[in-house]
Amino acid sequence: TKLIKLLREELTDPLFLDEFRSRFAAPGMSRAYGPGLITAVFAGNVPGLPIGNIIYALLTKSAILGKSSSAEPLFGSLFARSIEEVNPQLAQCIAMVSWKGGDEEIEKQVFGASDAVIVYGSEHSVNEVRKSVPSDVRLITYGHKLSFGVIGRESLTKKTVKKTAEKAARDVSVFDQQGCLSPHVFYAEKGGEISPAEFARFLADKMDTLNKILPRSKVSISESSQILQLRGTYELKEAADDGITIYASGEGTDWTVIYERDPEFVPSCLNRVIRVKPVKDVSEVPALIKHIKGYLQTVGAALPKNRLLKFADEMGKLGADRISPLGKMTSPPLFWHHDGRHNLLDLIRWTDIEE
Incomplete structure (x- = not known):
């Protein structure tokens, strides 16, 4: 047993x-x-x-x-x-x-x-x-603790992107990011058939689909206001900067996906608010999350094994205790x-x- x-x-x-x-x-x-x-x-x-x-x-x-x-x-x-x-x-x-x-x-x-x-x-x-x-x-x-995900270019193909986005949406939506295992940011690699910016659109579509099956729990007025304020800030940035695209639920504050070229790790305000940030290569990620090393917990990874081991070693050195497959971030084994x-x-x- x-x-x-x-x-x-x-x-x-x-x-x-x-x-x-x-x-x-x-x-x-x-x-x-x-x-x-x-x-x-x-x-x-x-x-x-x-x-x-x-x-x-x-x-x-x-x-x-x-x-x-x-x-x-x-x-x-x-x-x-x-x-x-x-x-x-x-x-x-x-x-x-x-x-x-x-x-x-x-x-x-x-x-x-x-x-x-x-x-x-x-x-x-x-x-x-x-x-x-x-x-x-x-x-x-x-x-x-804080967690995030990385998506390699191998998982950003025309054949795989929908499944990749579905897994990512699950990690964000289960528990509404309230747990330490939930991702705050997804770093998506450039160089695949699907760009990180396009992936954000696929993720938004899957977030919307999943919300119909697994609706977000009720949020307080304060939490809802925080999301609306964040959306408003990014909508202004989007109008002035082509490096930002925001996707949001049609009604209410059920989910929000923000594509942002700035690679800095930014904690989410939770309740299904997720940022997608592009990187040229996953080898850039350790430097981007070094400042949260004392709080790092789970890294959801969509990477082939020949690249995963080296990346996992770098994450381990920074204090990550768990490298999970994408889609299983919130379901740790016993x-x-x-x-x-x-x-x-x-x-x-x-x-x-x-x-």
């Missing part, structure tokens, strides 16, 4: 969690221990976030107390309930609760009773939790190294018997 594969991927031998076992290279024996209690503070920007941590906790023989976000209070509880239907005893190790973030009395008790605390959120949210976690409790944080770290080993401590 996938869970056994995950245990083998990180521990090599899952039985290290059950008993002392001989080490593979070094002399002696070792045993792995998970935390007695993990407290996980979840963000509410995307649904499904608790699933991984609940699974990782159970695999390390740990109980987990999850703090649901007020913005997304249901998914974790529903997942726990589905486990209860299959294995009631196992489900007793899971509790999903809610409290107002920053409640010092509650957090002092909860974090003080925990062996490990996992927190998702903005830098501010992470830092606020950090203040409340005792120094002897393991703290694992997942803060704000085995991924979230923020470049292990999912199980970060929770585990070891005891060695020396010879």
Whole structure:
């Protein structure tokens, strides 16, 4: 099963969690221990976030107390309930609760009773939790990150461009760019049968099609105003500069595609607002995103394998922890190294018997 594969991927031998076992290279024996209690503070920007941590906790023989976000209070509880239907005893190790973030009395008790605390959120949210976690409790944080995509000229042919645009539109539209894995910019290579400017038009068409199948969620007045203001700014630029083309949903602010020759990486205002920027070669991209290296997470890539490995190496040096196929940016596998770290080993401590 996938869970056994995950245990083998990180521990090599899952039985290290059950008993002392001989080490593979070094002399002696070792045993792995998970935390007695993990407290996980979840963000509410995307649904499904608790699933991984609940699974990782159970695999390390740990109980987990999850703090649901007020913005997304249901998914974790529903997942726990589905486990209860299959294995009631196992489900007793899971509790999903809610409290107002920053409640010092509650957090002092909860974090003080925990062996490990996992927190998702903005830098501010992470830092606020950090203040409340005792120094002897393991703290694992997942803060704000940025992602983008690259599209090689090989994927910009008359035969492939529609499929490429469809995959790109999916990456933008799923979760409305609210998650760290969603792209803010697509860098499209020149030299293909379809130019980056033409690709932007194909992307706009696919964004419109997908919006009819998967409508964008409701946005606040503030968010809508931000999109309209951005559109207005670029419409003025478009009128004065042939290096800019803007495509937008016919009604409302459902989606926006901006083609812009300026290659600078600019974070999106989210809610399906995406920029397409041309590059002569993908080798130019590392220099363009170097300033966000501390926040870089996923890079969606439509590149042939003979070019992908070199590009992936450059991205890895800048801190990217995941190079995914285009169209799968928002669907990481269970085995991924979230923020470049292990999912199980970060929770585990070891005891060695020396010879």
